[in-house]
Amino acid sequence: MDLKIKRNIQDSKLYGFDVQSNKKSNFVGQIKSQMYMSKITVQNTEINVIKVDGEDYICLTDMLRAKDGDFFITDWLRNRNTLEYIGIWEKVYNPNFNYGEFATIRNQSGLNSFKISVKEFVARTNAISVQAKAGRYGGTYAHKDIAFEFAMWISPEFKIYIVKEFQRLKTEEQHLLGWSAKRELSKINYRIHTDAIKQNLIPVEVTSQQASIIYANEADVLNVAMFGMTAKQWREANPKLKGNIRDYATINELICLSNMENINAVFIEQGISQGERLVKLNQIAIHQMKVLESEDNDRKLLK
Secondary structure, three states: OOEEEEEEOEEEEEOOOOOOOOOOHHHOOOOOEEEEEEEEEEEEEEEEEEEOOOOEEEHHHHHHHHOOOOOOOOHHHOOOHHHHOOOOOHHHHHHOOOHHHHHHHHHHHHOOOOOOHHHHHHHHHHHHHHHEEEOOOEEEEHHHHHHHHHHHHHHHHHHHHHHHHHHHHHHHHHHHHHHHHHHHHHHHHHHHHHHHHHHHHOOOOHHHHHOOOOOOOHHHHHHHHHOOOHHHHHHHHHHOOOOHHHHHOHHHHHHHHHHHHHHHHHHHHHHOHHHHHHHHHHHHHHHHHHHHHHOOOOOOOOO
16 A cells, blocks of 8 residues: 655644643643644545644544544544543643543443533543644644554554554654754854854955855865865756755765864964865865774764
8 A cells, every 4th residue: 555644844833722721731721832744644544743842643633534434533532441541641641630520521431421522521631632723724633642542443454554654754754853953063064164264265345246256165175175076066967956965965974074164164264275275174074984984983873
């Protein structure tokens, strides 16, 4: 079965969880304004995943579309086994859970007339495992631990596939996090590098265009020292690739490049000529890459 993750990570505001706040709760009514939303697709069903206070919540409303027949989330919530599981989860993770009120609800679960909404359940028990969200991307969301049990209620097969796709999503997030860290490391050191150039190489009263040419030349000093070619030469050799030469560097190359940017900034402040700096930087690059890429290195190196 060809399943794929649809990524839609974004910084946005989490518009109004439709819950009543409780002064005892560290969660209800205190949803942070910054969150990201992702999407996974399981058995042709697109499901929203949001992060709230560092925890993943999966949309039960989206998941319910995969269940055959006319069912509602309240049908699942009124089940005694469901309530028992949620109660134990809340007891472990939520110190502000109203266990006395929960016990009253649980005792009513055996009655045919018993039915309770997520909104009412949260208001009465101060639960954090499930939430009803209004507005954009609205619906009922549950912590991933609870959502996986909800998936079992839909079908065992559905649970297996949603767990698989969720794990793939987490793996992809870790990959993106590592890439972001690499780029941020380069950006920080690039700022140090360009500040040194501005203070020591750029003459007073130059035009912006002249300044940009000087920056480009210094960037190419590092490119030649590290990659053996300038940015222009790389683009000419790789006309079909998007981005620049550093976008395709390994993390070890970027670590080395970041170190070289700092060293080059010191060389510039010392007044060393560009040609001499290039030779020194190339020697440093060769040495550092040998260390980073050495199979005999006892340390666990990033790849």
